Amino acid sequence: DIQMTQSPSSLSASVGDRVTITCRASQYISNYLNWYQQRPGKAPKLLIYAISTLQSGVPSRFGGSGSGTDFTLTISSLQPEDFATYYCQQSYSAPRTFGQGTRVEIK
Amino acid sequence: QVQLQESGPGLVKPSQTLSLTCTISGGSITDGAFYWSWVRQPAGRGLEWIGRFYTSGTIDYNPSLKSRVTVSADTSKNQFSLKVTSVTAADTAVYYCARHTVTEGYPFDIWGQGTMVTVSS
Numbered sequence: 001d002i003q004m005t006q007s008p009s010s011l012s013a014s015v016g017d018r019v020t021i022t023c024r025a026s027q028y029i030s031n032y033l034n035w036y037q038q039r040p041g042k043a044p045k046l047l048i049y050a051i052s053t054l055q056s057g058v059p060s061r062f063g064g065s066g067s068g069t070d071f072t073l074t075i076s077s078l079q080p081e082d083f084a085t086y087y088c089q090q091s092y093s094a095p096r097t098f099g100q101g102t103r104v105e106i107k
Numbered sequence: 108q109v110q111l112q113e114s115g116p117g118l119v120k121p122s123q124t125l126s127l128t129c130t131i132s133g134g135s136i137t138d139g140a141f142y143w144s145w146v147r148q149p150a151g152r153g154l155e156w157i158g159r160f161y162t163s164g165t166i167d168y169n170p171s172l173k174s175r176v177t178v179s180a181d182t183s184k185n186q187f188s189l190k191v192t193s194v195t196a197a198d199t200a201v202y203y204c205a206r207h208t209v210t211e212g213y214p215f216d217i218w219g220q221g222t223m224v225t226v227s228s
């Protein structure tokens with residue numbers, strides 16, 4: 001299985017801050033890297049697919065980058081509704097696997 | 108607009124079989140542009156992909172669960188189902204059904220709201 005490792009596991013930030021979350025795959029995954037946001041008690045929501053393509057309706061303050069095995073999710077200016085847990089996920093090979101999540105909390 | 112809705116018992120006894128159904132509305136399970144997956148999440152923990160169905164009849168499983176899991180579909184009802192046998196407390200989780208596209212990145216683009224299943228006597 002491909003292991004997905006996110007860092008940090010949690011972070012505290014203020015509204016307006018720039019936030020960066022990293023995700024490392026245990027092997028090459030091409031562009032089969034996706035990001036999800038999960039608010040408490042809710043289902044995950046697709047934010048970004050194929051490393052950097054924003055899902056329809058997702059605000060432009062979210063951005064994705066990276067290649068090969070190292071990827072980044074950036075929130076350019078954190079908004080109150082962005083406090084949530086974020087997961088990366090690979091679809092390069094089966095079984096599909098997720099990172100352990102990064103919880104973004106209010107500072 | 109495609110929507111997914113999970114249904115099934117919220118409480119299952121240890122050693123018994125967990126059975127869930129996902130009903131698709133606004134779309135078709137036979138649409139070749141999508142796979143239909145099950146994902147679970149134990150309380151306070153991360154996401155685990157369980158298995159998926161494709162309209163060709165192809166079914167894939169997570170090897171970690173393969174011996175206990177069956178995914179199937181009823182195309183006449185536009186539903187797909189999950190069975191997990193010999194459940195233990197470790198199977199207690201929120202179970203989601205999700206649509207898995209075959210477009211770039213192959214993401215899970217639509218999710219059901221999730222259903223909580225507790226394994227307890």
